[in-house]
Amino acid sequence: MxxxxxxxxxxxxxxxxxxxxxxxxxLYMTFVASTLTLExxxxxxxxxxxGGHLWENYVQVLxxxxxxxxxxxxxxxxxxxxxxxxxxxxxxxxxxxxxxxAIVYFRFPLRNFFFWVIFVTLMLPVEVRIIPxxxxxxxxxxxxxxxxxxxxxxxxxxxxxxFRQFFxxxxxxxAEAARIDGAGPMRFFVDVLLPxxxxxxxxxxxxxxxxxxxxYLWPLLITTEESMYTTVIGIKRMITGGDALTEWHLxxxxxxxxxxxxxxxxxxMQRWFVxxxxxxxx
Amino acid sequence: MEKxxxxxxxxxxxxxxxPQIAITIVFFFWPAFQAAWFSFQLQxxxxxxxxxxxLRNFVELFKDPRYLExxxxxALFSVLVAVCGIAVSLVLxxxxxxxxxxxxxxxxxxxxxYAVAPAVAGVLxxxxxxxxxxxxxxxxxxxxxxxNWVLRGDxxxxxxxxxxxxxxxxxNFLFFLAGLQSVPKSxIEAAAIDGAGPTRRFWTxxxxxxxxxxxxxxIVNMVYAFFDTFGVxxxxxxGGPAGATQILVYKVYHDxxxxxDLGGSSAQSVVLMIIVIVLxxxxxxxxxxxxxx
Numbered sequence: 334m335x336x337x338x339x340x341x342x343x344x345x346x347x348x349x350x351x352x353x354x355x356x357x358x359x360l361y362m363t364f365v366a367s368t369l370t371l372e373x374x375x376x377x378x379x380x381x382x383x384g385g386h387l388w389e390n391y392v393q394v395l396x397x398x399x400x401x402x403x404x405x406x407x408x409x410x411x412x413x414x415x416x417x418x419x420x421x422x423x424x425x426x427x428x429x430x431x432x433x434x435a436i437v438y439f440r441f442p443l444r445n446f447f448f449w450v451i452f453v454t455l456m457l458p459v460e461v462r463i464i465p466x467x468x469x470x471x472x473x474x475x476x477x478x479x480x481x482x483x484x485x486x487x488x489x490x491x492x493x494x495x496f497r498q499f500f501x502x503x504x505x506x507x508a509e510a511a512r513i514d515g516a517g518p519m520r521f522f523v524d525v526l527l528p529x530x531x532x533x534x535x536x537x538x539x540x541x542x543x544x545x546x547x548x549y550l551w552p553l554l555i556t557t558e559e560s561m562y563t564t565v566i567g568i569k570r571m572i573t574g575g576d577a578l579t580e581w582h583l584x585x586x587x588x589x590x591x592x593x594x595x596x597x598x599x600x601x602m603q604r605w606f607v608x609x610x611x612x613x614x615x
Numbered sequence: 616m617e618k619x620x621x622x623x624x625x626x627x628x629x630x631x632x633x634p635q636i637a638i639t640i641v642f643f644f645w646p647a648f649q650a651a652w653f654s655f656q657l658q659x660x661x662x663x664x665x666x667x668x669x670l671r672n673f674v675e676l677f678k679d680p681r682y683l684e685x686x687x688x689x690a691l692f693s694v695l696v697a698v699c700g701i702a703v704s705l706v707l708x709x710x711x712x713x714x715x716x717x718x719x720x721x722x723x724x725x726x727x728x729y730a731v732a733p734a735v736a737g738v739l740x741x742x743x744x745x746x747x748x749x750x751x752x753x754x755x756x757x758x759x760x761x762x763n764w765v766l767r768g769d770x771x772x773x774x775x776x777x778x779x780x781x782x783x784x785x786x787n788f789l790f791f792l793a794g795l796q797s798v799p800k801s802x803i804e805a806a807a808i809d810g811a812g813p814t815r816r817f818w819t820x821x822x823x824x825x826x827x828x829x830x831x832x833x834i835v836n837m838v839y840a841f842f843d844t845f846g847v848x849x850x851x852x853x854g855g856p857a858g859a860t861q862i863l864v865y866k867v868y869h870d871x872x873x874x875x876d877l878g879g880s881s882a883q884s885v886v887l888m889i890i891v892i893v894l895x896x897x898x899x900x901x902x903x904x905x906x907x908x
Contacts, residue, residue, distance in 0.1 A: 345710040345718075349886060352707045353724040356784065359739040378753040419738070428634040434633035437811035447632055454643045456895050460842045460864045461887040464871045464880060465646035465653070475639075488638040502747050508620040514816065518622040528901060549846035554872070565732045569850050572738070583740060588735050595730035603695060607726075607789060 366585035367391070374581045390586040399571045399583045405559035407567055407587050414546050414563040415594070417482050421545030422538050424487035431529065432541045433496035434522055438508065445556045455490045459551055467554050482552060483531075486545070491613045492537055498612075500526070501531045536609035539602050555577040647888065653881035660792070662813065670712065683868070689764060689862040692776065694838035700780045700836050701829060704787030709817065712787075712795040722792070729785040733778075734846030740778040741851040763884045764852065768859025771852045772815035775860050778851065787832050794828035835899045863887060 346552060366374055369384040395408040434450055456522065459466060466485060475481030503526065511521040553564045571584050599606050657668045730738070743836050746763040755762045764770040779899050798821055806816045831836045845864050849856060854861035854869060860871070867887060871880030 338813070342714060342814060343667055345713045348710045349707065349721045350711075352703075353721060356725060356728060357782065359736075359743055359781070362743055363739050375748055377748065378750055379748060381750070414782055420745060431631040432635040435628040437618055437629035438622050439624065439626045441625075444628070447636060450636060450639060454639050456892045457643050457647050458842050460845060460867070460876050461891060462643075462646040462650050463838070463884070464877065465649035466642060471713065484638065485642040488643060490719055493635065504621045504897075505618060508618070508622075512620070514623075518624060518719065521622070541782060541834055542716075543730055547730075547735075547846075549732060549849070550868070551733045554851070559892065565734050565846070568738055569734060574851075581748065584738065585742065591735050592731045596727045599727055599730040603723060603726070604875075610729075610786065610789060611793065614642070 335373065350465075354485070363585045366581055367498075367589050368503035369582055371580055371582050378434075379568075386582070389588050393584050394450060394586045394590070399580050399587075404564055404572075405567065407564060407590055409560060410493050410562050410564040410567040411482065411590060411594075413561060414565070414591075416479055417548065417563055418542045418545035418595075419551070420479065420483040421548075425492050425541050426438070426534055426537055428487060428571050429489055429492035430496050430527075430534075431522075433493050433500060433528065436493075437497055437500040451488075451490050451492075451493050454488055459486075463550070463554065470555055476555050479556045481550075481555050482561070482563075483545075486551060488549065489541075492541070493586075494610050495533060495537060499530060503529060512536045532605075532608070535602075536605045536612055538609075539598055539605045540609035540613055542598055546595045630650070645709055648890075650881045650884040651675060653877050654885045656881075657878050661715040668878070672878045676879065676882050676886070684858065685861050685863055685866045688772075688858075689841065692844075692860070692862055693837045694771075696779045696783070696840040697833055697836035699776065700783045700787050701832055703780065705791050707784070707831075708745075708788050708791035708795055709821075711792055722789075725788050728782050730800045731782055731845060733843055735848040736778045736782040737850035738746065738849040739777070740781065744774050764856075766856055768856055771856055771860050775844070775847050775851060778847050779840060782847075783836060787836070790832055791825065791827055794825050798824050802852065802897075811889075812869050828880060831898070834894060838894050838898075839893075841887075841894075863890075 334382070365381065365383050366379070367390055368387040368391075370386055371379065373380060373384055383453050394406075395411075396406050398405045398407060436444060469487060470476055475484070507525055508521060511525055535539065546563075547565060549565050550561070552561075552566050553569070556562055556566065564587065568584060569586050571580050571587060638794065655667060656667060657671065694902045697903045707725060711718060712724075712806065714721070731739075743749050744762065744764060746752060746765055749762075752762045757766065762770060777902050794876045802820050802824075803816055806820050811819065841862070842864055847858055848862060848865050849868075852860045856863045863883065864887065867880055870876045
């Protein structure tokens, strides 16, 4: 602090509190709506304090889904989302850590070529190759399966870059010492490099878990069976169109269930989350 | 930069790279190549016959007023998302950098929207702004604004911009805060001793030093608005009313999946790929100058 200006400090707090309230307002209203009955929501204006139907609404969506839209239980969808998020996070970390190990610690023909092959994937997000990628998935027969949900998304240039960047900072003496002691490359990787990478892995895990949980376009394309829907897709399918027809109390309960797990990961693992965000953008 | 100490093996590096390269080829290169290939072809209505038509799909695309309209909408949308998101986050980050008490609490309460899926963010805001039941709609009606984004294009645009910005504030906020904290305190003290007040200091010392961060965020936000907001649009307006929020990515999806126009959609994919490539190159050229290894 350069100088003491009480009014400016007061003003700063006021702006921040306004920001926090504004940012939290949609979440609060979602929570309120998820504890009301549909009739209570439909009266204008809807109540601003939580009602007494929290338990019923959540049990209803978790076990039975909505009545007018998709009738798939959200419990199942949350399991699908969890499987997808974990598979993508672990899959990405696993394949990119070994790929960057190869690129950093070996000299071999075509090394730079492979590096560029991985780099170029940054420029091909799913959104620009929707239909051909769908075709590939359908030719491979992996529509409506966990393999189809996760495998096409686990190649990642950002994770490979992150590990490459990190390996570059590992002192050469470690590899030298390992070699003198007679350790092969894999031994060095498992006993030296992996333990050193723990923080990078944790940071990347948080980011990729959120990425996987929040996927939308890809699951929308390749899941047609209700039993394979993820939570985010489930919400979309519950909105039947038309304000008064949508069962907002159930949609909002599902929205809460869809956003709580990743939000908890961000808040509880805040340190890793911030590190992951900053590192993946380098 | 290269490692001095390396391992030797004729096959191990290839085996380690194999999974990543295999997935990249099967799910990235092959589809991208096919998109490029389809974009030069025309398929008949039943999908029985395809014919090579050269650049015709592209010519048709750029003659189509709806496609040009979609270009304009995307430009407007991404500029609005980037500028609003950056402005709001910069204000919040500057304030958070000033306060000592409760800084961590503010940070925690501001970063969680990043965890919300774009589609879910869309649903939350669509509910608040819903024409008949929405609480914000009700408030707006009290002050004499008739709000119905289902019918009015400009209001639909406002809705998707608000939902997209809301989710992105946390990201911008974190980067601005990191940028602000790395501004040397001695510079600010020197300016204060010379008699510059907080506002003057911000515009003449702090903000110029934040230019790299701002530029970086500008590109990241543009990319976000171009591609990641698909969920926001699909969960709320679905491109409507009358195409008022049909951004390019949504149009590729709509034409390819809903209308099954393979050639046209593929040509759009190719145009999008070129846009991503330009944005990525911009981002990397710039990052190279910002980060010194």
